[in-house]
Amino acid sequence: MSTEAVVEGAASLCVNEHGGAIGMPQLCADWMPNQIFWLLVTLVVIYFVLAKIALPRIGAVLADRKSTITNDLAAAEELKQKAVAAEKAYNDALANARTEAAKIVAQAKAEIQKDLDAATAKADTEISAKAAESEKSIAAIRDGAAAAVAEVAKDVAGEIVAALGGGADAKAVQAAVTARLKG
């Protein structure tokens, strides 16, 4: 940079012959109109870029996002309600099925019990008939046995009397044995 030209051309009090600052450049009044002019231009440009393009766009995007999120949350809430209702219906159906099943089981049990009772009763009557029959047979056999014992006792008594040399007649022996057996 040719520094002489600055001094001769600009005649500025704010820079020395080398283009260096004299004092505080911030206080150089020569430059202030330039800075203020370009600042105002810049601010106007920034204001219009922001106010006309950027801020409405970002505001719309943010509002959009908010409504999307709200809608999604509402939809999720609705789906959740549906899921809860479905679960309730499922549980109700399950409970109904359970009671139905319990009813059927109880019915089946009652039927089985009835059949069982009938069969038991039938078996009991058959058993008691059989027992009565058997008792009868036993009584007949016992009577037969007692008669046979009396016969044998008479015969044996007659033979014993004969063997002992008694000449007792058979009728007397028999009467005696019969009397003994009764006694």
Place this chain on the structure above:
Amino acid sequence: MATTGEEHAGGLQIHPMDQFVVKPLIGDGPIQWYTPTNVTLWMGIAVLALIALMVLSTRRRAIVPSRGQSVAELFYGFIYKMVDDVAGHEGVKFFPYVMTLFMFVFLSNMLGLIPMSFSTTSHIAVTAVLAAMVFLTVTLVGLYRKGIGFLGMFWVSSAPLILRPVLALIEVISYFVRPLSHSIRLGGNLMAGHAVIKVFAGFAGAMGVFSVVPIAAITAIYGLELLVAAVQAYVFTILTCVYLRDAVGEAHH
């Protein structure tokens, strides 16, 4: 940018203020109000950065945003919430205005941290115009909306009656000092940080092997300056919102 002091061989030549010199982009002519200068260049770059960040990155208007769109939405949400919270619901009308101020200050601060760049917001002329705009906006909007009642904010009705004239005087003075503090806070912070970095850079050039020390210091200060650049943009904007509340909000005294 202009370290033309190299002709002075020997000695410690540090020109921390040379980086703030306004120069014409073409030639060495005088600087008229319309001359394209480095101010024009870096403000133009700020506008391009703004268009890239806020317009190009959002062109797809995606429901699920890209990274660039997320950043743009972040800025939008951040400033919108600030205006809504601080300036009040009525202040939302001024959201594009506040956003303009914030984006300009923020981008200029950040671009000013690029080595060899020119930081437009380190100049009082720039920050004073910004602050004066805020001051005029607040005053005019306040008078328009509230009429003479706008002056009621200087009359602290919750204070004892004897103290009120004194407080009114203090309030009026503080009201008119606002644009001064508003502008010098921003410009001064930026200028000081850049000048300090430049001074350390001058040390680094003269210390040979030991220049690692100032280079480490520059690195640390650079990190701090990044913070300052963001925080000062934030402070400038939130103060704008605080002042706007006086004009549009309910009385809070």
